[in-house]
Amino acid sequence: MPRAVREQQMLDAAVETFAQRGYGAASMDEIAVVAGVSKPLVYLYLNSKEELFSACIRREAEALVAAVRGAVEPGARSAAQQLWCGLRGFFAHTAANPDGWAVLNNQARTQGEPFAREIAVMREEIIELVTRLIAAASREAGYDPELAGREVAGLAHALVGAAESLAGWANAPGGDSPTSKEAAATLMNFAWAGLENLMNGRHWSPAL
């Protein structure tokens, strides 16, 4: 079996084991058993538990970013529709890959450096994409994005944080969790209405 195929099997086994046991409790023995290979082969290919974990984070982060970018599909659609497709892509991917999402959202963030840094880089990339789409949607609607650069960036940070929180809820075991489509709809209602207000210069002001 070619090395590349074996490595993917090891990464599949590692993502599953890290997601389910947690990084600290996951053992290289168990990962080798799940992958159906010998432990020395895992060390030969991936050096250490730290490097194996980093490789898992990189693979899962790239897959998530690719799923979101792929779902966006520029083409003839409006920026608002691209945003909707990107959100659907995000929730569909995290629902279809719960172990990968757990590695990124729970495990990698909770193990300090250098892993947290890799998550921060992925997050920045997604925030940039969302900022660009929100700015394009507000341009389409005739709203001057120069005036609202910080509002657009604020909406993008809010939207990405909201998406992470909803994906965590949607993937939580048991309970009354939404489907990935419901989560996307909740967020798009949320985001779209906020965006419309922003584009129309409407602001909620407290009557205090």
Place this chain on the structure above:
Amino acid sequence: MPRAVREQQMLDAAVETFAQRGYGAASMDEIAVVAGVSKPLVYLYLNSKEELFSACIRREAEALVAAVRGAVEPGARSAAQQLWCGLRGFFAHTAANPDGWAVLNNQARTQGEPFAREIAVMREEIIELVTRLIAAASREAGYDPELAGREVAGLAHALVGAAESLAGWANAPGGDSPTSKEAAATLMNFAWAGLENLMNGRHWSPAL
């Protein structure tokens, strides 16, 4: 000096040190120096670095929840105004206590159990409060919350995730970060518009 006062000094020093060095790199020596006490006294009062860190998380989580609850002030205000006050309280508190927020949002979450569990409990408490306020606001507006239990819970998860993300951005060093008032306004525009749509049964639907 009474023990309670000394302990608060140690916790002040520990929160500052954990926020700035990170949990792993922070040393009990440095914390004792910053607190102006001897290292044996820190161990006598707080036992270990783990217990000191737990005590910091508990104190900062309680202070944050108390700040949000205190800001909400039921009284005669509408639920929408209570939500606005709660958001303002959240952003004002995290801006005034950046080290405490860094301990909760960056350090405690990134050190695995038992610390992550304490953050999850605080988060659940805030999500419950926000869910209750959103449900009350939609009742005030005549929207039947029975029909929309999951939508209300979804909005609450989205809102809390968005608030965390915006507070992280607002407290990031350098860059074009918003003030706490701007962050609250961005989020309230976002939340309020989403809530209005929910209350009016309006949904964004993609024209695909």
